[in-house]
Every structure is written in structure tokens, then in C-alpha cells.
Amino acid sequence: MGLGILEDHHLSDVPGTVLLADEGHPSSETNLQHGNGSDTHTILSPQPSDNVNDPLNWPMWKKEVNIIILCLGAMLNAGTNGTLLNASYYAIASDLHTPLTSVVLVSGYNLLAAGCSGPFVCALSRQYGKRPVFLASTLLAIIGTAIGETKMGYKFLLAARIIQGFSTSAFESLVIASVGDTYFVHQRGLRVAVINFILNAASSLSSIIAGQVYQNLGYSWLFHLFQIFLVIQFVAMFLFCPETTFTRNTGVVEDVQVEADLDQGDKETSTHEEMCTYPNDDRPQMSHGGFAAKKTYIQELSVFNGARSGQGFFKSLVGLLLPLLNPAACYVILTSGILNSWYVGSAIILSGVFSGSPWYYSAAQVGYLGVGPFVGGMIGSTVVACFSDSSIKYMVRLDRGIYEPELRLIFMPVAGVASTVGMFLFGYTMSIGANAILCSFLQGLMMFGVVVGIFSTLSYALDAFKSQANEIFIMNMVFKARTQSNEILPHSRWLIIFRRTSCFMD
Numbered sequence: 001m002g003l004g005i006l007e008d009h010h011l012s013d014v015p016g017t018v019l020l021a022d023e024g025h026p027s028s029e030t031n032l033q034h035g036n037g038s039d040t041h042t043i044l045s046p047q048p049s050d051n052v053n054d055p056l057n058w059p060m061w062k063k064e065v066n067i068i069i070l071c072l073g074a075m076l077n078a079g080t081n082g083t084l085l086n087a088s089y090y091a092i093a094s095d096l097h098t099p100l101t102s103v104v105l106v107s108g109y110n111l112l113a114a115g116c117s118g119p120f121v122c123a124l125s126r127q128y129g130k131r132p133v134f135l136a137s138t139l140l141a142i143i144g145t146a147i148g149e150t151k152m153g154y155k156f157l158l159a160a161r162i163i164q165g166f167s168t169s170a171f172e173s174l175v176i177a178s179v180g181d182t183y184f185v186h187q188r189g190l191r192v193a194v195i196n197f198i199l200n201a202a203s204s205l206s207s208i209i210a211g212q213v214y215q216n217l218g219y220s221w222l223f224h225l226f227q228i229f230l231v232i233q234f235v236a237m238f239l240f241c242p243e244t245t246f247t248r249n250t251g252v253v254e255d256v257q258v259e260a261d262l263d264q265g266d267k268e269t270s271t272h273e274e275m276c277t278y279p280n281d282d283r284p285q286m287s288h289g290g291f292a293a294k295k296t297y298i299q300e301l302s303v304f305n306g307a308r309s310g311q312g313f314f315k316s317l318v319g320l321l322l323p324l325l326n327p328a329a330c331y332v333i334l335t336s337g338i339l340n341s342w343y344v345g346s347a348i349i350l351s352g353v354f355s356g357s358p359w360y361y362s363a364a365q366v367g368y369l370g371v372g373p374f375v376g377g378m379i380g381s382t383v384v385a386c387f388s389d390s391s392i393k394y395m396v397r398l399d400r401g402i403y404e405p406e407l408r409l410i411f412m413p414v415a416g417v418a419s420t421v422g423m424f425l426f427g428y429t430m431s432i433g434a435n436a437i438l439c440s441f442l443q444g445l446m447m448f449g450v451v452v453g454i455f456s457t458l459s460y461a462l463d464a465f466k467s468q469a470n471e472i473f474i475m476n477m478v479f480k481a482r483t484q485s486n487e488i489l490p491h492s493r494w495l496i497i498f499r500r501t502s503c504f505m506d
Helices: 060-083 086-096 100-128 130-150 154-165 168-182 185-199 202-216 219-240 313-319 327-348 350-354 363-368 371-398 405-431 436-464 466-500
Strands: 013-019 253-260 267-273
Touching (some): 060 130, 060 185, 060 202, 060 219, 086 100, 086 154, 086 219, 086 363, 100 154, 100 466, 130 154, 168 185, 168 436, 168 466, 185 202, 185 436, 202 219, 202 327, 202 363, 202 371, 327 350, 327 405, 327 436, 327 466, 350 363, 371 405, 371 436, 405 436, 436 466
Antiparallel strands (some): 013 253, 253 267
């Protein structure tokens, strides 16, 4: 392997290492489907089947509509859901005459519900596909929000947040896996960057809006407005988001992999075939040319499209633990989970800190502090969206057309420096009662690093472990949810101590 990437001395076909360009390879070895337009020299990976229903063969407009609606679902069920009350904790505690720690703990239960539902989301998506899981998740969010808007009370709030939490898991993990179902390797960077921005930085925008809503319209309208968008997203997803999980017939070239001759150090291309079988009565209907008949729009509206895995439900649950045996997969889970937990922890304490001395901010003013991380996340997402795929193509040309998933990790040094410096300076400036704008800027610097780091690790996992993408992203979500829920109680207790100290008094 080139560009300083270590050679694998155990596997002849390294997962994710594929031939992506014609450079240095004779045409007889690359007689495969290529991209269009400026990507005519790019070999499509994975290679699409001849089945017109293969999501890789969908027209681009259909792919984009599908991912846009799923992104809206991610923004609502994962991005907004968790941060809906961040700017209003202190105000809600006052209105409900409930201790601040109890109100903050509500979000802990929300995260705990998200983490507990993760394994079942993974197993169900393996068994029945992603579409029914997405629909059921949004439906749970609608039910939870309906409870929240029924009456203002702590018990109603607690029940609403727990049920809403069950909707988070699918949209925080399976949306990125859907990118791997519908897009080729050289097209994934932009989409993963957008989803990463929505799941992380866009949550800061929701805090800004939620703070204004609470300040001007009141508690109930937080849930009323959220419900309106949830219903719109549910209807759009039902009508325009078909199933993306697709089982290819035996003999379909899945990836154009590279075999390493360990004795000579030469690289030669080979094809990797994915063996699969259709469950009984789930074989696609074939037309007269040997190709599957195109599904009608009504057929695509079907919620269930047959079993997707030959494994039983219990085996699918146990299979969730397999990524933990892979050091590289563990690196993805731990790194992205820790980065995300850093930001979530800082966002949870904003209302409790800045509503006290020396700032005394209202819910709306606390919400405005989300501008910093929102802008930082937007800049980070723009950087990786603009330079990720183009830099990958450049490095592939340097490596004689060979693509290595590790190339996705080139932004990690930037992520490490920005997130670490931003986090520690953000904490320090808060501790000395510095200007709130400076605190918001430093939180934005941290978010820049968080977004870049999570993008790098998740896009690496998507390319290196495509067959285990569901499990890795679910485990990543479970780790984040568990870590964040464990942070809630210490943070809320720390807030009480923080507000009682006199070091911030004028």
C-alpha cells in the first residue's frame, strides 16, 4: 500500500481497498463501469448490478430527494430532539417549581432511551430493512411530542422525552449507512459531511430557535411547532423514501479490490463477489431480458419488503458486538463518541451557567450562544465537503489508482488540535466569567474540530467496513448516548455548586 499506509500481511483482499481510477492499470483490468462527466476515469465502487431496482442505479434526483428527506428526519429526531430544551432548562425549572437537577435529568433519560433502543434498531434494520425502522422512529417522536404538548407538568415532560428518545437511534446511525446503500465511494464525502453537520452543528441552530420560542410563545409551543415538522417529515418519508437496503444476486461484482503479492510487493486488481440468497417468496420478479422488473411507485410505498438477512433476530443482536473485536472499528466508535460527548456536555450546561452571575441571560439569550458552535460546525462541514472527495481523488492518482479508506483520516490532526484547544479554553473562559461572545467563539472552535473529527472517522468506517456499517454506527450511537447520559447527573450537580460560588460576582 502506498502513501505511508501499512501493508496487510494476513489478508489478500483488504476490505475497502479498491481500484478507483485507471491510472497505472491496463484497460483489460478495468473493464468495469465508470462514472459520468468529470468522473469518467473513476471506477464505480461498489459496482452496481444490472437490476434497475438497485439503489445504486437510481437516477440522481431520486437519490438526492431520498437523502434530503432523511436529513430532515435526522435534523428533527436526532439534531433537534436532544437539544430541544437546552436553552430553557433554568426557565422550565422555575415554571414547574422543580429543582434544576431534575429538569436536566430529563435529557439524561432521553439519551438513555436512545442508547437502549440502539441494538433493537440494528437488529430490526437487518431483518426488515431501514424503511420500516425510520417510519416507526418518527411515529414514536410524534407520540412523545403529543404527550409533551398535552399539559405542562414534570411527569408529562419526562414521559415525552423518554418516548422521543426512542426515535433518535435510527436517524443518528442508519442515515449515514443509507449513504453507503445509494452512493458510490467517490460521491459519499459531501453527503456524509452534510449529515454530520446536521447531527452535530445544526443542533446549535435548534437551540437558538427553541430559546426564542420559549421566550415569546411559551413552553407548549416548543412541542406544537416540533410536532408540525415531524408530521411533515413523516408524510414526505412515507411517500418519497423507498427502501435502500438491497440484496444483490450471486455473481455481481461488488468491489474492485486490490490483491497484494506479499512476495513481490506488486498490486494487481481482482473482483470481489458478494454471495447472497433471497428468502422464500422474496425473489424479484424477472422480465424477459433476465433483469428484474422495475418496481412501481405503489410497490415502493410498501413498508416491508421481505427479510434482508438470513440471520435470526437474536443473532443480529449478538452481531452488534462484533465490531468491538476489531481495533479499527473500536477506534471509530470511541473517537467519534468522545468528540460528540464533549460538545453535548458543554451544551447541556449553557442554560445553568449563563442564566446566573455575571451574565443573567434569559432563555432567548442563552439560545443565541448557539451561534458560535453553529458557525464553527458550518465552517468545518464546508471544509470537509469541499476538500474531502477532491483530496481523495488526488491521493488516489498518486497511489496508481488505488483507494484506501485510511485516506479519509487525513483531517484528524486538524480535528484533534481544534477540538482540544476549543474545549479547554471554553471551560477556562467560563470559569473566569469572561465575555459570553468569547465563550461562544471558543465553543465554535471546539465544534469545528468535533465536526471534522466525526466526519473523518465515520466516513472511514463507511468505506472500510461497509458490511458492518449498521453495527458500527449503532454501537457509536449507543456509546455516545451512554456516555452523555452518565454526564448528566454530575453536570447538573456541578451546576448547583457553580451557581453558589462567589467567584463570578461583580
